[in-house]
Amino acid sequence: xxxxxxxxxxxxxxxxxxxxxxxxxxxxPITPSTEIPQYFSAYVDxxxxxxxxxxxxxxxxxxxxxxxxxxxxxxxxxxxxxxGLCYMTEMLYVAASDRLPITLAVSxxxxxxxxxxxxxxxxxxxxxxxGWLVLFAETNQEAYDNYLQAMRxxxxxxxxxxxxxxGFITSHAIENIELVETEKVKAFVGEYKPQHYLLNKDEPMSxxxxxxxxxxxxxxxxxxxxxxxxxxxxxxxxxxxxxxxxRSYGLIEKYMMDDAEEAIILMGSSxxxxxxxxxxxxxxxxxxxxxxxxxxxPFPAEEIAEALKNVKAFASMDKDDSYNGHxxxxxxxxxxxxxxxxxxxxxxxxxxxxxxxxxxxxxxIQKVFAELEQIAETGxxxxxxxxxxxxx
Numbered sequence: 255x256x257x258x259x260x261x262x263x264x265x266x267x268x269x270x271x272x273x274x275x276x277x278x279x280x281x282x283p284i285t286p287s288t289e290i291p292q293y294f295s296a297y298v299d300x301x302x303x304x305x306x307x308x309x310x311x312x313x314x315x316x317x318x319x320x321x322x323x324x325x326x327x328x329x330x331x332x333x334x335x336x337x338g339l340c341y342m343t344e345m346l347y348v349a350a351s352d353r354l355p356i357t358l359a360v361s362x363x364x365x366x367x368x369x370x371x372x373x374x375x376x377x378x379x380x381x382x383x384x385g386w387l388v389l390f391a392e393t394n395q396e397a398y399d400n401y402l403q404a405m406r407x408x409x410x411x412x413x414x415x416x417x418x419x420x421g422f423i424t425s426h427a428i429e430n431i432e433l434v435e436t437e438k439v440k441a442f443v444g445e446y447k448p449q450h451y452l453l454n455k456d457e458p459m460s461x462x463x464x465x466x467x468x469x470x471x472x473x474x475x476x477x478x479x480x481x482x483x484x485x486x487x488x489x490x491x492x493x494x495x496x497x498x499x500x501r502s503y504g505l506i507e508k509y510m511m512d513d514a515e516e517a518i519i520l521m522g523s524s525x526x527x528x529x530x531x532x533x534x535x536x537x538x539x540x541x542x543x544x545x546x547x548x549x550x551x552p553f554p555a556e557e558i559a560e561a562l563k564n565v566k567a568f569a570s571m572d573k574d575d576s577y578n579g580h581x582x583x584x585x586x587x588x589x590x591x592x593x594x595x596x597x598x599x600x601x602x603x604x605x606x607x608x609x610x611x612x613x614x615x616x617x618x619i620q621k622v623f624a625e626l627e628q629i630a631e632t633g634x635x636x637x638x639x640x641x642x643x644x645x646x
Contacts, residue, residue: 256432256499263391263424266398266431267333267359267417268293273439274405275303276357277328277446280319282310282338285371286421287361290333313338317345317356324354325461327451329405331356335421336363339377343384346414350385350477352461355408358386359401360418361425362522362573364610372611373421375522375573378550379583385477387415387484388551390521394419394429399501400548402434403491405443410487411480418550420523422611434499442498481552488549505554507546508561510536514543516626517562519588520571521547524607524614528571531619542623547584555591562592566630567601569622571642573608580639582606601635607642618643 261269268290271279279298281291291307298307306323310316313334320330334342339360349356362378364370378388387408391397397419408415419425434442450459465473485505492503507525510532511517518528525546535542545561547554562568570589572582581589585604592600605622608614622642629635 256434258430259433260428260430261394262289262426262428263394263397263419264289264361264426265293266394267401267419268297269433270398270401270439271331272297272303273434273436274329274402274443275440276305276331278306278308278319278323278330280308280310280316280323280330280332282313282316282334284313284335284338286363286425287333287335287338287359289425290359290361313341314345317342317349320356321345321349321352321354324349324356325352325451326453327448329446331358333359333361335361336365336371336377339381340365343381346381346384346386348462349414351473353412353477353480354414355405355412356414357401357405357408358414358416360416361421362418363421370610373423373573374609374611376609378416378418379574379576382551382583385413385481386551387411387413387481387549389415389417389549390547391417391419391424392523392525392546394424394427395431395501396503397424398431398433399495399499399503402439402443403495403503406491407484407487409446410491411484413477413480413484418522423523432499438498442494485549485552485554503548504557505549506557506561507548509544509546511543511545511561513541515541515566516623516630517543517545517565517568518571518619518622518626519545519547519558519568519584521550521584522573524571524573527614527616528619531616531623534616535620535623540623540627553587553591555587556595558588559592559595559597562600563597565600567603567626569626570602570604571622572604572606575606575609601629601633603629603635603638603640605640605642612643614643
């Protein structure tokens with residue numbers, strides 16, 4: 255039996271860290287992720303973990319600390335948000351290219367400017383091509399569960415991994431969740447046993463060596479293969495997690511998609527609002543559904559294409575704008591995935607929503623479904639690049 259608790263998303267992630275008992279945490283505070291290292295530093299101070307907590311002068315230094323620790327053969331963790339994640343960017347590339355499975359908790363927050371401390375996904379989307387695995391959570395429970403699975407996933411393929419939740423919406427809100435017993439967590443996550451590390455006296459090596467053109471592309475191709483291989487690992491780890499807890503996860507979650515004619519695709523806490531909208535529309539006889547993305551990297555292109563193949567119209571919902579003049583990052587990924595998998599039937603539009611914490615309500619999502627119903631009936635798509643709930 256699990257342990258029933260009432261925790262914020264930040265505290266739930268910090269508790270997962272405590273149960274795993276990593277070797278090193280490099281941390282620098284930034285709203286709204288500050289509580290994670292704050293809670294965890296209390297566990298360190300109280301002797302509840304053996305972790306070396308290193309308070310540094312910047313997020314760049316926090317990730318540099320994690321890189322050094324992980325390269326030495328330790329399990330290293332950190333947490334950040336928004337501009338802090340941006341400040342880490344240089345070292346995010348280094349961590350991924352050096353194949354160091356660091357685990358980073360991100361409480362997503364808008365980027366400046368204008369200055370804003372509320373939720374959207376612009377921070378994570380800004381570093382989406384650094385080579386990190388990326389998992390998103392809808393609820394506090396999922397943030398906790400994702401963290402327990404993340405370390406195993408990253409270590410299995412030799413890539414760092416971000417565990418993302420929505421700043422304030424889940425990071426600070428308190429929900430009932432079920433914790434796994436600590437002894438089960440330790441058995442599930444296991445011990446870190448790297449094949450190659452700096453402190454191995456029997457294998458002298460360097461990390462972060464200079465790569466000439468003769469070697470650089472091969473290194474990047476290996477990174478790409480690890481990202482591809484991660485799909486199978488995520489599924490396998492989720493299967494074992496379900497056997498332990500009864501809670502089921504995959505690359506995506508399909509909600510009322512079996513006979514859906516219109517569907518929306520999104521990720522994060524807005525999925526809860528969207529599910530309520532779908533439920534209400536289903537009660538009115540509308541054939542609508544939802545696809546929630548859990549794994550943004552690797553992107554579940556095949557799974558989404560399969561889920562959309564019989565849908566007449568869909569909308570991709572982005573809490574970030576790529577400023578490419580035609581869509582956000584999720585819509586770009588979805589459309590590419592449909593094309594690559596030979597699914598050409600559904601009419602698709604992209605919505606930018608929720609920037610800087612702009613509220614998204616059940617009625618907001620229902621407006622999107624009304625637009626999709628019209629597209630399905632007429633076959634006329636109209637503008638594919640739309641903003642939701644904005645004063646034009």
